Amino acid sequence: MLVDIVLDAMGSDKAPEPELRGAILACRHLPVRIHLVGPEDKIRPALRAHLKGENLPIEIVHASEWISMDDKAASSVRSKKDSSMRVGLKLVREGKARGFVTAGNTGAAMATAKMVLGALNGVDRPALATILPTGAGTPCVLLDVGANVDSDPQNLVQFALMGQIYARSVLGIAKPRVGLLSIGEEDSKGNAMTKETLPLLRELPINFIGNVEGRDLFQNNVDVVVCDGFVGNVTIKTIEGLAKLISDELRQALKATITSQVGALLSRRAFKDFKRRLDYSEYGGAPLLGVQGACIIGHGSSNERAIMNAIRVAVQFAQADVSRHIEAALKPRDPGPLPPFNEVKADPFRDDNGLIPPAA
Amino acid sequence: MLVDIVLDAMGSDKAPEPELRGAILACRHLPVRIHLVGPEDKIRPALRAHLKGENLPIEIVHASEWISMDDKAASSVRSKKDSSMRVGLKLVREGKARGFVTAGNTGAAMATAKMVLGALNGVDRPALATILPTGAGTPCVLLDVGANVDSDPQNLVQFALMGQIYARSVLGIAKPRVGLLSIGEEDSKGNAMTKETLPLLRELPINFIGNVEGRDLFQNNVDVVVCDGFVGNVTIKTIEGLAKLISDELRQALKATITSQVGALLSRRAFKDFKRRLDYSEYGGAPLLGVQGACIIGHGSSNERAIMNAIRVAVQFAQADVSRHIEAALKPRDPGPLPPFNEVKADPFRDDNGLIPPAA
Structure with missing residues (x-):
């Protein structure tokens, strides 16, 4: 079964190129359906050119604006109501996808995720992990x-x-x-x-x-x-x-x-x-822990491999139901039935050195 | 005129070898008289062997104990009353030398220096700089x-x-x-x-x-x-x-x-x-700023060049009268006549890259 993950097409320094290539790589290697968010007129022809007729589970979701690296986090979150980050995170909130990946402005991504997704039950402050x-x-x-x-x-x-x-x-x-x-x-x-x-x-x-x-x-x-x-x-x-x-x-x-x-x-x-x-x-970007759903923030200089790895982390995050485990740990009196921890050391996308081998 | 600097002979991981060699290098290249502090029976024959008859301004000052890297700072400062650090720092306090250099236990060196030298007028807390x-x-x-x-x-x-x-x-x-x-x-x-x-x-x-x-x-x-x-x-x-x-x-x-x-x-x-x-x-070790006199703390792994460079810094520190400048800056109402800042960019011990060329 495919896991639905939203990818901000307009995040990285060289967006949308690394995002398009990364989405394609991810769909070839991972059990994932990508919701690519950004200005449709810009994304659709570029994606078509990259796909060259290949049929992959990538859907485009239109967003008319995007937040740049130079934008101030607080004001851009308020003013750009149709940003690719906000539109993408709403898909997660609405249950249409289980995780969100961006290589964009870290401050803006955190602020938007906290606002749109909200904190998990029992979490006072979400935390960014690296x-x-x-x-x-x-x-x-x-x-x-x-x-x-x-x-x-x-x-x-x-x-x-x-x-x-x-x-x-x-x-x-x-x-x-x-x-x-x-x-x-x-x-x-x-x-x-x-x-x-x-x-x-x-x-x-x-x-x-x-x-x-x-x-x-x-x-x-x-x-x-x-x-x-x-x-x-x-x-x-x-x-x-x-x-x-x-x-x-x-x-x-x-x-x-x-x-x-x-x-x-x-x-x-x-x-x-x-x-x-x-x-x-x-290692796939920095997860924002404690919000409702997976939110993975990559470096602005992410290339297609970094994007694919961030998507992989979002998929693992969703499959292992990290959010539910966090809620259970922080509210120990009301755990409910939980999925097992994914404690498998061997990762199909890593070699013996624990590294992800280059894509074929 | 030679500047009197105390060198803890028992500080570094491989003491006293790097200290002995460093003291000799320093005396050959710098206007300095070294007071080498440590157990005389151990230091004197080793120094004689290194000097091979060369006449350099190095004096040995006996101290029966020393503080190791594994010693706890607070307790060793109290218990080892005749440590090379304490004996050496007393020479500075008594005005017999203008600076102290050690590659020993940083915590113990800072605690001993604060106790023996005391803080400069107006300084609430000395600070270690790197x-x-x-x-x-x-x-x-x-x-x-x-x-x-x-x-x-x-x-x-x-x-x-x-x-x-x-x-x-x-x-x-x-x-x-x-x-x-x-x-x-x-x-x-x-x-x-x-x-x-x-x-x-x-x-x-x-x-x-x-x-x-x-x-x-x-x-x-x-x-x-x-x-x-x-x-x-x-x-x-x-x-x-x-x-x-x-x-x-x-x-x-x-x-x-x-x-x-x-x-x-x-x-x-x-x-x-x-x-x-x-x-x-x-760059010659970390100066403890705000105590009475120069106190330079080198890395435990210091080699002879690192020791020489720390001595060079102590000499410059004394020559520029850094302590007096600090007192003047922190008590602006009572500056008194001050020596000029040493604002010479060209350092005789540095090459064009700002690096210290290897000793001849």
Whole structure:
């Protein structure tokens, strides 16, 4: 059975090209029906040209406006009532689709999703999670990375519960190790907020391993790391900045002499592998946890593979019924019958290294 | 005239080897007299072996104990009354030396320095600054990175003043651009603390450029970045973790095939340049700003060049009288005659790239 997923056709920096190609890739590889939202006059001819007669379950839904990366989140959400984000998210709210994917303006996507979908029962604050690569190939989930600014310990407790459910359902980690981002491993290390949060996390029915530090994000010591949205946002932007600096410097150094250019040429495959192992677009974008339905926000620079991976995550999110699990965890007295966790480690779209092999 | 600097001989992971070699390098290249503090029976024969009869201004000061990386900061500061850190810092307090350098336990060094040296007049909280490499070769100063945990807006104001004085005096940046670490450039972006701090920073007689983000640390957009010690510590540990992951992954990828090994061999010089440009030990360790005298804390993995660079920073710190400038800035009504800022961009120990050339 096909899972219905909405794709914002107008999100990425180069929209709608990566979205069109990504939708086609996804339909070829995944059990999905795509609802492609954007200006029909622009999308339909482009899609037809890409499909070249191939019959795939892609439907176009018209939206006359879209939100750009430069638009202010708050005002664009208010003023652009027919934006592709808003129209797309309404389809999820109305039950016509189970998840929404965009590579657009993160602030606007979060604000629109909170407004249109609303929070799940028991969730005070939805949280944006990001998936970081580690050396071992198993990713690490960091949240909140910016859905909120000032959080309290109770919010962090909810982030921990939501993060571990995501790690179980979508990343297939049976018993995710959950850590609290702080400045030392000992319980005594931390600021007023982490010290208040630590004992609350110890009481939860999760595999809580205590405080972790910034360096643990990359060492496969921990699967889910919880922090407030300010710290999380500074952290991911620092990661982005350093990764860019290192890659720029490396490129420049390798261009400096003919010898090193030849060297770089010979190592081309190695560099490609290296980049791929550290490419977070492989992990399919940032899920906004705690809203009604799957909402996956990709990077503005997403290519077609990143779009396909974000769609894959939305499908897994819907199939594992992450939202229901979150509601059950946050309202433990009223769980009702739940679908089983998808605890299968082997993912048909990943190779032995935990990576998604290039599309055929 | 020689500047007297104390060097903790027992700080680094491989102490005292890097310290001995670093002290010798420093004495050969800098106008410095080193007071080497540690167990005399261990240090004296090793130093004699390294000097091979060369006559350099290095004096040994006996200390029977030392603090290891595994020692808890608070308890070791109390219990080890004759530690090399404590003995060394006392020499600075007594005016026998103008600065102190250690590559030892950061927590213990900060606690001992605060206790033995005390804070400068007008300084509520000393702050630890770290010097990050940027693509342009001009470093960026980030503070506080862990001298404090919970800070208030007034503390951040003092950090900004101290950071800009350090950037002027030691890094030779005439008009450092100072930014507040936040989650967006607009004034409206940030948490309760940054929003309260922002207008206070605007009132200071500094070149304040407003909010900056994590990625700006590496883009040569800003020279001094201010944050609370919790956020700063998470940030530098994240940087450390990611840099290690990337270098490990790159090494592994380049070893994967014979072709890539040959490629890596040809690019050896490029890799070396690349590493050196991003090596923060080139910038000479983290200064603890706001205590009476220079206190420079290097990384535990410091090699002899890192030790020499930390000594160089301590010398510049003393020569430019950074402490007096800080007191003047924080108590503007009682400045007294001040030495001029050292605003010379050209540093005899740096090449055109702003890097310190390898020792002869």
